[in-house]
Amino acid sequence: MSLSSEALSVGEDFSDRLRMVRDTSVELCNTLHEEDFVVQSMPDVSPTKWHLAHTTWFFETFVLAPRVPGYCVFDERYEYLFNSYYYTVGQMHPRPRRGLLSRPTVAETMAYRSHVDAYLQRLMEDEQGDPELEALITLGLHHEQQHQELLLTDIKHVFAQNPLCPVFREAGTSGDARPPPMEFIEGASGLVEIGHRGDGFCFDNECPRHHTYLHPHALATRPVTNEEYLEFIRDGGYRTPELWLSDGWATVQREHWDRPLYWSEGLDSVFTLNGQRALEAAEPVSHVSYYEADAFTRWAGMRLPTEAEWEVAAESHRVSGNFMEDGRFHPMPAPVRESGGRPLQVFGDVWEWTASPYVPYPGFRPLAGAIGEYNGKFMCNQLVLRGGSCVTASSQVRVSYRNFFYPDQRWQFMGIRPARDA
């Protein structure tokens, strides 16, 4: 990432922002009981407790330890427990075993957070305005926000395993909305540029900005809705191998998939962070894998956009939409009144699968040191998603932001914006 603090709003107090983001992580948990913080429902999921500790460890390891003279770690055993995947730092507790740890308790984890927060605030006072420090802290905050999103999608998955169907947040439904028709808008073609520009913060995988060549194409004005996806199901989508990538079909067979994650067998209700609710036809379909997104577009005679097509189309849009801060934690139907040629829901609501494998941009250089393991080593077997979701912090989203997941993963809020050749 370009480690710069420019992303912060002018005049914003940097230590306020630190406090705010750190507090948000804790506030997100305010309906949880201690027991909820412990469970790991599958290897991809981490316990809530783990997210709270790991983000703290990140600050401790990459900010406090190298910069506070004589800093004494809160508990030296935490490095092994809360290192996620930084081999440069050392060995780590195996990911699939995170749910076996009842200790440290939630209270101990909170004490760990307070300890580190106090040191961070003091350090920021001592070295006020130090650009390198602010850059490191900015990175830590973006990292923390990524984990806020994971915390939410992970607790959703945990609660979904429980026949008692716990409610994470009470919320109203979207009612009987009626989305505007899906239209297609032609995008720029020929030689274009993508990648991060300007001085603001970004992750290393968004750089360098570079040329790429786009072929004539068009993008849909809005994501695919539940209703449209239901048509695909009812038309036998999940029983027609010709619609699927070979690995996708193998996954459908092996996992017995016949609907998106969290949909009820009867296709009429869905598990949400607001509890079990009726399936709303107008909402964007969510929790579909790349394989399903790809099969849907093939069935519809369309395709998925590349990440370059997406980024160029989105460049002129303001980053606004249904984000974590809105507190819905669930995608909303596209607004009717805004139709008429403008793309809707470009940011927020659901991450949009692109057809682009997650590979390094030409000339990509990972950051030096352990932080270099942040992004680069995952550039294989995954696909890029764009635009953020209803559980992404808005300040974390940029037009050049590249999210990435394996094609069979679907526990994030993942949706579909179709494209087609023009």
Place this chain on the structure above:
Amino acid sequence: MSLSSEALSVGEDFSDRLRMVRDTSVELCNTLHEEDFVVQSMPDVSPTKWHLAHTTWFFETFVLAPRVPGYCVFDERYEYLFNSYYYTVGQMHPRPRRGLLSRPTVAETMAYRSHVDAYLQRLMEDEQGDPELEALITLGLHHEQQHQELLLTDIKHVFAQNPLCPVFREAGTSGDARPPPMEFIEGASGLVEIGHRGDGFCFDNECPRHHTYLHPHALATRPVTNEEYLEFIRDGGYRTPELWLSDGWATVQREHWDRPLYWSEGLDSVFTLNGQRALEAAEPVSHVSYYEADAFTRWAGMRLPTEAEWEVAAESHRVSGNFMEDGRFHPMPAPVRESGGRPLQVFGDVWEWTASPYVPYPGFRPLAGAIGEYNGKFMCNQLVLRGGSCVTASSQVRVSYRNFFYPDQRWQFMGIRPARDA
């Protein structure tokens, strides 16, 4: 089981006993944090919370529901969650997924217990002296005591996965004890009788008392110690296929076993419910599988006793020893002073593997109804253990009591008392 309440000491108040056993389950947890109640460290292990709820469900289902007119279950969804394996009652939450449930919380589980306890006490007042009710409750209490033992061995396994090595109970060590030499005492041979006798409570699998024929043999005066087991290890026991049953050797290879469960790699310390401690040479070896027990005795030129040999030898012994009530939760060295031909530690300390597959006694009849699933359907692929352990409630142990586990299981307190042909 012979459903009779005669096992209770004369004059004991029955409802006091109910209260005492039920309270013990909760008291055992008094050093635990809410987070500790949730974790399932392997499919064999259940979360603490689950044990507390399941034993309650057992009373609710088999005592309250059929006997309290108009009884309304605490939460109808609990039947699915807390039925262990009674298909006659209905479907159940899959065992390996018990650790995915953060709800009901510990507090809700305790409320469930209180609700059921209140109804039970009222029922006992109403039907005071009803022999059938007392028989049912006796069964429920023995069931609860079995789960107290599992609760302890399960939390030990949970804590053992945690690099922070939590301490369940502080306790002193056994010091530098020096056990008496192992001697052999010849047992009765010819036609003998085994199985439960008398009117007291027993499980159905202890019946009927029946004839069996014993060949000349002798039993060791005490269980094998850590020191003796260390000799086996140092002599290459875990690297010599000829010492092992074929399935045992396959397990050793597959699991990379080279020492008992909970022993440190350096063979000098051991994880206990009292925390990580030095390995005491004089303590009985514990947490060995049947395969290891069998290999050890083959290496030593001995064999394991049959359950009939064990029972006949134990018949004249008083049921006393190092049990759960002693609060050590760890086996003790054999007392020196008591040596001289008498068998030591027959009851308590460690369960003793026998060479006997767990099969029905001749003429065995399971109880009628769902309760008939309690024991009978497990009579395949398991082996019998005898005598109780340091985490068994003493009032639960009888000379005819048959415990049973698979030959590769070792998370219980399982030890070795050798035998040999005379």
Place this chain on the structure above:
Amino acid sequence: MSLSSEALSVGEDFSDRLRMVRDTSVELCNTLHEEDFVVQSMPDVSPTKWHLAHTTWFFETFVLAPRVPGYCVFDERYEYLFNSYYYTVGQMHPRPRRGLLSRPTVAETMAYRSHVDAYLQRLMEDEQGDPELEALITLGLHHEQQHQELLLTDIKHVFAQNPLCPVFREAGTSGDARPPPMEFIEGASGLVEIGHRGDGFCFDNECPRHHTYLHPHALATRPVTNEEYLEFIRDGGYRTPELWLSDGWATVQREHWDRPLYWSEGLDSVFTLNGQRALEAAEPVSHVSYYEADAFTRWAGMRLPTEAEWEVAAESHRVSGNFMEDGRFHPMPAPVRESGGRPLQVFGDVWEWTASPYVPYPGFRPLAGAIGEYNGKFMCNQLVLRGGSCVTASSQVRVSYRNFFYPDQRWQFMGIRPARDA
């Protein structure tokens, strides 16, 4: 085993018998193509080629190598390839990988057999009448006959995987036989003796002959037929968990069992060594696991006999029946005319599951040396079957013969003779 050659008929030429048994192994393969000798359809199955080579290796290793001065092995790499499980001899090619070996070819394997046969015949001429040699060769021949049976059941399994349904041997069907009704005959009770007696050959696991105590009981006059087993299926046998051992039910669920191995989905045809044929109602049900045998008897209000009950009942019977030599390679219906109280099909047709876990007899001593690995190390997790089958060589069967398999295995000709308490 008691290594004695007395089992041979008086006056029989010993080297003729050697030649005859060795030739039989080759003759059994005379309808096979080279390609058929190679396939291993599951880890339990060995390729035909492997059986032919392994039995030869057995003679080479345990007879020629120690007794022929300066004997040079045919190919020193064969020890690794064709040692089945004798760790005392050395390391071995992993069993599940036997089907990956296209070499040695069938022709090379036959050359290996000829080489060893020539040496064996010469050795027998040189040491004619040497009792120890004859004992060793007798053991080798019984071993070879065991593998003849496995060769047949293994090629049946191989062919059954092939949608082309190859025919191993053409044969007529049993027609519309009508078996006699199943009756029960009370057996001896009280103190009895079982185990091998006399001087003839037996395996070590049949010794020593010893006392055991039998409780009053009765055995069925014939095995369960396909028709009777169909009733169990139609009555929902495979969908009723209460009928099954716990491990059996888990197997039914995991393997999606709903009928015996080799039965067609429509329950009207069956794959046999004579090809795909109509299911004959009167034939003994075959290819059922212990779990199925146990569930069937529970459903029928009966139980399986113990091996002692079986042996005592069979003791007065001549070893005759439908064996390998009959060339049918398929079980036959019980003969009608012979009904009337006498047990039928005690020997041959189908192996009969007993309720007895395969454990050592009291005082059991395995043979010294590598041969000691023959039987003893398998005495765990398996159950005893008795009586031989339609693919067992008749001269291999004795009343005391103990066959043993895991409770979920069913690719042998395994059937059910019920018992009940008297």
Place this chain on the structure above:
Amino acid sequence: MSLSSEALSVGEDFSDRLRMVRDTSVELCNTLHEEDFVVQSMPDVSPTKWHLAHTTWFFETFVLAPRVPGYCVFDERYEYLFNSYYYTVGQMHPRPRRGLLSRPTVAETMAYRSHVDAYLQRLMEDEQGDPELEALITLGLHHEQQHQELLLTDIKHVFAQNPLCPVFREAGTSGDARPPPMEFIEGASGLVEIGHRGDGFCFDNECPRHHTYLHPHALATRPVTNEEYLEFIRDGGYRTPELWLSDGWATVQREHWDRPLYWSEGLDSVFTLNGQRALEAAEPVSHVSYYEADAFTRWAGMRLPTEAEWEVAAESHRVSGNFMEDGRFHPMPAPVRESGGRPLQVFGDVWEWTASPYVPYPGFRPLAGAIGEYNGKFMCNQLVLRGGSCVTASSQVRVSYRNFFYPDQRWQFMGIRPARDA
């Protein structure tokens, strides 16, 4: 693919070519025994017999059946057995079970080939010069050549499992060659075109030819040698997680990789189609996965080329090199005399991993009908390799040819040509 027969040399007799390619498949097998045709050593591998039958089925299904009036298939059950993955055609025998089929025998498979060949020749006489027929047959021949390569790499894998180390073809070694130093040649940058051009045959995945943008870069003059790869190993390459992609490191750990496939543990010999031989330092390293290729280049401070970089650099080269026709079936050292700035071994010897995920070219359209399943559905999770290998038929190779494999596969002749940013 552009179904055109123009790829054939002018004046070549089309039916001669058909005969030649078909005969080559059979001739490749002339050192094999029947037993060798049967084995499937892992799911990726198919038995030799299967390749011979499947390529025949391809002609029968896509040429004879639709074009020969009243054509009667050789055996209607073969469609199920020899359909590889064309769901549009119907269901198929599961790939991992191909090695369970001893029938049809080799002789029957050869009869199948003759039957289909005869019909094909007759059809070509009848419809001589029909461009659509010739296009279909051209496709069938390229398909057959792809399977010739697989047949060779598969039998290599089969033989490598056998401790007897069978030799497929006798051949001399490359001796003590000394390759030229590795140099780097700058490639074209800016807007370029890639993809198939002209009228000759190509597969659909090579189309359409299209613009793409290249950033400044340089490519190595030759592939990495065994000696260079040994340095990587000796420098701890396989023990340094920072050098690996995350999924690559997981694979290294899970599979215990510490050297290329087929290398001996001592790193001094290697299994080849010419038998077990000394490892030659100068030969191109082969049988490395994408993960290993990627880690090697990271260790060396380089990277892998993209497929566009590769294609543009290779465009001016004649397709010549060490191919299947050379009969070596093993890569050769780069020739010394030819050094000095020109890239060597661009074609033949080893397939060269590129950094490019296998995705559709912009505007890609799969062929209509079942043939559309040939390539398109595999465009996920795989990476592109270029240039052909020592077991590729030379007439099958084009500069635009895109081979593709999963990043953990290494049983093909896969090597490494490094690139770097200029």
